[in-house]
Each structure stands twice: as structure tokens, then as C-alpha cells.
Amino acid sequence: MATIRPTDGTGSDDARQASPARAVRLPSMADVAALAGVSSQTVSRVVNARSNVDADTRDRVLAAMEDIGYRPNSAARALKSGKFSTIGVIMFTLSSFGNMRTLDAVATAAAQAGYSITLIPVALPTQGAVAGAVNRLAEQAVDGIVIIMEAHILDRIDVTVPTGLPVVIVDSDAGERYTVVDTDQTEGARLATQHLLDLGHKTVWHIAGPESSFSAGRRTASWRATLKAADAPVPPVLEGDWNAESGYRHGVTLAADPSVTAIFASNDQMALGVMRAMHEAGRSVPADVSVVGFDDMREADAFWPPLTTVHQDFGQVGRLCIEKLLRQIDSPAAVGPGTTIVPTHLVVRASTAPPPAR
Incomplete structure (x- = not known):
């Protein structure tokens, strides 16, 4: 691959060695045009994938670009078009399985649409932290923002995004003012609880997620409502x-209580901890105690016994987030406030069974 470098015009090796180092000039569109024997306008049409260039000329331009190492200036093109092909993502918790799966789904969907991701983790879910993250992303020239909310804002009931950028929020109750995508937490928890009741368990104990979590709150409320509906x-x-x-x-606490026969954990990791405690206490899962999780993580069927759990379609969440965000980017009025719910369903495996005979 040839590299174009400036010379001092002397043609002398000694003179070049004695002269101070100079910055290497990157190949330009004019260099490509000169090598391919075409105009700079023709090179521009090839770079921008225009159709009004014949095949032979296109191949010649592409070969010249490869030969001299020319790379289109994407920043300049972005400034000209007003689009940067980058989506900002703000999220509060990087450690939870659900958030990481959601981030993975969003990043995959963005890449398939030709966009890159700029991620800003936020340590504390405060209004100021969200505003600061949004402002940082705006300075980095993003086309839109996905906020994986998950946690309640500590210093205000609702989040306010101080920007004109298109925004989609995951896992929030802000659907009256923003575009929100979420899985059906309520139905998932109802299915988990009702499954255990239908097996004949008199009640279901619940290990909830943190009080600050939107999804944990909805799962707990649904668990409680399902028990009350069944008296x-x-x-x-x-x-x-x-x-x-x-x-x-x-x-460990629940294993010591012989009346406990059914447990619904708010995610699969906590369910795994429960099953270990039961094993150490000599209580069999599911013969003595049934356990249900939530998320359907990839390893759920590798637990022993394989875990009954609620499946969340994180891939669909990611696709919908990017689809709705790109529609806002292309036409700001195309997508208004509202919440889109992705269905959940129960995956029954070997960790649940009828209660032991008394």
C-alpha cells in the first residue's frame, strides 16, 4: 500500500534525514481521483454509494482507494448531513443480568442498522446525573439516546430528559411523556405465582429485587395481587x-421453615442461591420445595434441577428500541409517547412440582 508523504523538494536522502520529522498527510479524495483518472466528483459519488457511476469506473475508484489507503472522512460527512450514525446509551446498573442482556440487544440491533454505540454508565440514579449524561452524549454528537432506566430517580418521581434529542426509555413508567419499551413484568410474575398455586401449594414466598428497581416493584405487586386473588x-x-x-x-432462612414449599425469586441468580441453600439444608428441589426464577438466562436449563422461570425476550426489546429511535430520528413526529410491552412467558422445567404430601 503506497503512502503519500510531503517532501522538501531537494530529492536528497541526506537532506531528508537532516530535516525535522513532519506529519504524514493522509490520502485525499483528490489523490484517489488522480490515481483512478477520474474527477473528484466521481470519487465522491462512489464514496457515497450513488448509482450514477458505471461499474468499471466504480471498480477503478475502489481499487485506487485501496491502493493508497484512502478512508472517507466520516466526521465531515456527518457534519454535512447532520447525522452521526451513533446512538448514546445511558444505564444505571451494569452488574445485573437483565440490564446487560438489554444492552447487548440494543447494541446488536443498532449495529444491524449501521449505528455504533456510546455508553455512559451512571453511578446514582439522580436527575442531575441523567441530565449530565445526556449533555455529555449531546457533546459527543449522537443521533438519539436509549436510557435503560431500571431504577427509580432518587430526587424526583419522574425523569426529565433536558434535550431535544430523540429518546427511548427501557424499563420505566414514563410512557406518558416518552417512548418506553418494556417486557410484561406483571404478567410474568402472575404466571410464575399462579403456576405454583396450580400445583397445589398453599402459598408462595417471594424474594424480590431491590426496592429501587422498577421491574422488581412490578413483579412484587403482581405476586401479591395473584395471591390475594386466590385467597x-x-x-x-x-x-x-x-x-x-x-x-x-x-x-437459608426459608429452608429452616418446614411450612415453606414454594418460592418465586425475582431473577434466576437469586433462584440459584435459593436452590443451593435448600440443597445444603437437605431439602430437595422440587420434592420438598419448588423454585421459580425470572429472566430465563442461558444457563437456567443447566441448573440442577433445571430451573422453571419466566422468559423475557431481550432481543425483541433491543430491536423495538432501535426501531422506534430511528423512526424518531428520521421523523421526530413519527413516534409519540407511550409504552410498548413485549410479552413474557413461563418456561416450565424440573424445579417445580406439587407440594409434598403431609
């Missing part, structure tokens, strides 16, 4: 933190 006793909520350790800690 079943409602045990006290045990709050976890999405990690297996908190599931294990609560599982």
Missing part, C-alpha cells in the same frame, strides 16, 4: 439485590 396467605417480602448471594441468604 392465599401473603407472606412477608424478602428483599434481595439480584445476586445469588442474597438468594442464598434468604434461602
Whole structure:
């Protein structure tokens, strides 16, 4: 590959060695045009994938670009078009499985649409932190923003995004003012709880996610409503933190109570901790205690026993986020406020069974 460098005009090797180092000039569109024997306008049409260039000329231009190492100036093209092919993502928690799966889905859908991702994690879910992250993304020239909310804003009931940029929010109750995409947390928790009741369990204990979490709150509310609708006793909520350790800690307590026969954990990691606690206590899953999780992580069917859990379609969430955001980018009035719900469904495996005979 040839490299175009400036010379001092002397033609002398000694003179070049004695002269101070100079910056290497990157190949330009004019250089490509000169090598291919075409006009700069023709090179521009090839770079921008225009159709009004014959095949032989296009091949000659592409070969010249490859030969001298020319790369189109995407920044200049973005400034000219007003589009940067970049989407900003703000998220509060990088450690939870659901958030990481959502981020992966959003990034995959964005890449398929020809967009890159700029991620800004936010340590505390405050209004100022969100505003600061949005402003940073605006300075970095993004076309739109996806906010993976998950947590309640600490210093205000609702989030306010201080920008004119297109925005889609994941996992929030802000659908009256923003475009929101979420999975059906309520139905998923209802299915999990009702499945255990239908097996004959008198009640279902619940290990919830953190109180600050939107999704945990909806799952807990649905669990409670399902028990009440069935006239079943409602045990006290045990709050976890999405990690297996908190599931294990609560599982140790529940394993010591012989009346506990069914547990719904708010995610699969906590369910895994529960099953370990039951095993250590000598209580069999599912013969003595049935356990249901939420998320359907890839490893759920590799637990022992394989875990009954609620499946969330994170891929669909990511596709819908990017689809709605790109529609806003192309036509700001095309997508208004409102919440789109992606269905959840129960995957029944071997961790649930009827309660033991008394």
C-alpha cells in the first residue's frame, strides 16, 4: 500500500534525514481521483454509494482507494448531513443480568442498522446525573439516546430528559411523556405465582429485587395481587439485590421453615442461591420445595434441577428500541409517547412440582 508523504523538494536522502520529522498527510479524495483518472466528483459519488457511476469506473475508484489507503472522512460527512450514525446509551446498573442482556440487544440491533454505540454508565440514579449524561452524549454528537432506566430517580418521581434529542426509555413508567419499551413484568410474575398455586401449594414466598428497581416493584405487586386473588396467605417480602448471594441468604432462612414449599425469586441468580441453600439444608428441589426464577438466562436449563422461570425476550426489546429511535430520528413526529410491552412467558422445567404430601 503506497503512502503519500510531503517532501522538501531537494530529492536528497541526506537532506531528508537532516530535516525535522513532519506529519504524514493522509490520502485525499483528490489523490484517489488522480490515481483512478477520474474527477473528484466521481470519487465522491462512489464514496457515497450513488448509482450514477458505471461499474468499471466504480471498480477503478475502489481499487485506487485501496491502493493508497484512502478512508472517507466520516466526521465531515456527518457534519454535512447532520447525522452521526451513533446512538448514546445511558444505564444505571451494569452488574445485573437483565440490564446487560438489554444492552447487548440494543447494541446488536443498532449495529444491524449501521449505528455504533456510546455508553455512559451512571453511578446514582439522580436527575442531575441523567441530565449530565445526556449533555455529555449531546457533546459527543449522537443521533438519539436509549436510557435503560431500571431504577427509580432518587430526587424526583419522574425523569426529565433536558434535550431535544430523540429518546427511548427501557424499563420505566414514563410512557406518558416518552417512548418506553418494556417486557410484561406483571404478567410474568402472575404466571410464575399462579403456576405454583396450580400445583397445589398453599402459598408462595417471594424474594424480590431491590426496592429501587422498577421491574422488581412490578413483579412484587403482581405476586401479591395473584395471591390475594386466590385467597392465599401473603407472606412477608424478602428483599434481595439480584445476586445469588442474597438468594442464598434468604434461602437459608426459608429452608429452616418446614411450612415453606414454594418460592418465586425475582431473577434466576437469586433462584440459584435459593436452590443451593435448600440443597445444603437437605431439602430437595422440587420434592420438598419448588423454585421459580425470572429472566430465563442461558444457563437456567443447566441448573440442577433445571430451573422453571419466566422468559423475557431481550432481543425483541433491543430491536423495538432501535426501531422506534430511528423512526424518531428520521421523523421526530413519527413516534409519540407511550409504552410498548413485549410479552413474557413461563418456561416450565424440573424445579417445580406439587407440594409434598403431609
